[in-house]
Each structure stands twice: as C-alpha cells, then as structure tokens.
Amino acid sequence: MPIRSINFGCLYAPCMLKFNGGRMREAIYPGSFDPVTLGHLDVMKRSLDIFDSLIVVVMKNNNKKPMFSAEERVALIKKSAEEIGIPTEKLKVMSNSGLLVDFAKECGSTVIVKGLRAVSDFENEFQMAAANQKLSPGLDSVFIMTRAEYMYLSSSIVREVSYYGGDISHFVTPSVQEAVKECYRRQNG
Ligand code: PNS
Numbered sequence: 001m002p003i004r005s006i007n008f009g010c011l012y013a014p015c016m017l018k019f020n021g022g023r024m025r026e027a028i029y030p031g032s033f034d035p036v037t038l039g040h041l042d043v044m045k046r047s048l049d050i051f052d053s054l055i056v057v058v059m060k061n062n063n064k065k066p067m068f069s070a071e072e073r074v075a076l077i078k079k080s081a082e083e084i085g086i087p088t089e090k091l092k093v094m095s096n097s098g099l100l101v102d103f104a105k106e107c108g109s110t111v112i113v114k115g116l117r118a119v120s121d122f123e124n125e126f127q128m129a130a131a132n133q134k135l136s137p138g139l140d141s142v143f144i145m146t147r148a149e150y151m152y153l154s155s156s157i158v159r160e161v162s163y164y165g166g167d168i169s170h171f172v173t174p175s176v177q178e179a180v181k182e183c184y185r186r187q188n189g
Contacts, residue, residue, distance in 0.1 A: 027051040027111040027142070030059045030100050034066045035176045036077045037158055039150035041084050043115040046144055048090050055107055058095040067159055067183060070095035080173040101136040116143040117151050 027047060033040060033056075047054050058073045068076065077093045096103045104112065112132065114125055129141035146153075158171050162180045169177055 024052045025111070026053045026055060026107070026109050027113045028100075028104055028107060028109045029054055029056045029113045030103075031056075031114075032061045032064055032066065032155065033058050033073050033077055034064065034068055034155045035073065035158060035172060035180060036080050037150070037153050037155055037172055037176075038084075038170075039115065039117075039146055039153040040077075041080055041086065041173070042147055042150060043113065043144050044081065044091065045084070045086055047113045048087065050142075051111070051113075053090045053092070054113070055092045055094065055109065057100075057103060058093075059100060059103075060097050068179070070097070072179070076176050076179055079175045083173045083175060099135070101132050101139060104136065104139050110138050110140060112139065112141045114141060114143055115146050117146045117154075 027050075029044060029047060031040065044054060044056060056077055058070050058077070060070075066073075074093050074095050078088070081091055081093070082088060100112065104110070112129070114129075116122065116125060125141075125143065132139055132141065153171055158168050158176075158180065161171070162168050162184060168180065172180070
C-alpha cells in the first residue's frame with residue numbers, strides 16, 4: 001500500500017543510513033556561512049541525528065563577496081555550535097578553497113548535506129547536486145528541509161538587517177551578533 005511504504009521510508013531511512021552495515025557515516029555540510037545562522041545550526045543538529053559525524057566546510061562561492069574571512073567563519077561556527085549545545089566531538093569545522101568534489105574525496109565522504117528552504121533554493125541546489133554527481137558519481141546530496149521558523153532566514157538577511165541597525169538576535173547566536181556588529185563598527189570607522 002502506498003501509505004505503508006511512505007511510513008516505512010520516513011521511519012527507517014535515517015537508521016539505515018546511520019548503521020550502514022556497521023560503518024561510520026560521515027557527511028559533509030558545505031556552504032558560505034557568512035555568517036552562520038540559527039537555520040544552518042538547526043541543519044547541523046538534525047544532520048547529527050542521521051549521521052554519526054559531520055564535517056562543516058566553509059567554501060568559496062564565486063558569486064558572493066564575503067563579509068568575514070574563511071578563518072573567522074570557521075571560528076564563528078565552532079563557537080556557535082558550542083553555544084547551542086551541538087555535540088562538538090561529532091563535528092569538525094574547516095575551510096577549503098577548492099572544488100567540493102575534491103574535498104569530499106580527500107575526506108573519503110560520499111554524502112553532501114544541504115539545507116533547503118523555499119522553492120527558490122531548489123533550482124540552484126538541484127543544479128549543484130547534479131554537477132557534483134557528474135564530477136564524482138559516487139557522491140550523493142541529501143537535502144534537509146529547513147524548519148518553518150527559519151524558512152525566511154539567510155546570511156544575507158542577517159547582514160542586511162544588521163547594516164541598518166536592526167535586531168538580529170532572533171537570527172544568530174550571541175557570538176555572531178557581536179562579530180557582525182563589530183564588523184560594521186570597523187567599517188564605519
Ligand atoms: O551557502 P552557499 O553559498 O549556497 O554554498 C555554495 C557552495 C559554497 C557550497 C558552492 O558554491 C560550492 O560548492 N563551492 C565550492 C566550489 C565548487 O565545488 N563549485 C561547484 C559546485 S557545482
């Protein structure tokens with residue numbers, strides 16, 4: 001029956017991924033994270049319910065001019081993960097300036113995790129997933145639907161609201177809030 005098979009998939013797919021014949025499953029979560037938001041952190045937390053460990057990797061998006069350096073973004077992700085209680089022993093945070101498929105190969109990982117918000121994300125994500133799979137056929141992308149409360153949230157919203165002096169405490173951790181404020185303070189002399 002169709003309903004039964006849908007239930008089976010929902011209930012058991014994460015366990016099947018996690019136990020994978022006794023092997024540890026490590027996934028990669030790439031992104032710009034400029035800066036990391038509560039939406040990103042929620043995807044990290046939920047990825048760790050499915051996978052044994054997660055490598056969060058700050059990568060270069062050629063279409064974006066970053067506010068923070070890669071090192072600053074890595075530090076903010078580590079600090080924010082601690083702040084919201086993500087088990088840090090299961091989380092590695094690093095940066096890489098190359099191709100995602102090469103990084104995945106170096107790590108020996110076959111799964112990319114991405115968060116998916118609205119339909120507007122879909123086309124770009126679908127294109128990247130297809131290109132990555134073409135470049136590295138063993139590499140698959142898994143999409144985690146963003147929680148409804150974070151559907152609107154993006155790093156660019158955080159930067160924009162903060163630029164005009166708005167309150168970003170609902171969007172990011174206290175350490176990111178401070179770092180964004182400090183960045184604009186420096187810029188404005
Ligand atoms: O958070 P973003 O900006 O949507 O993440 C996009 C990112 C950084 C994951 C993507 O641009 C990327 O993978 N960059 C690394 C270079 C690469 O592999 N590009 C080809 C992707 S098809």
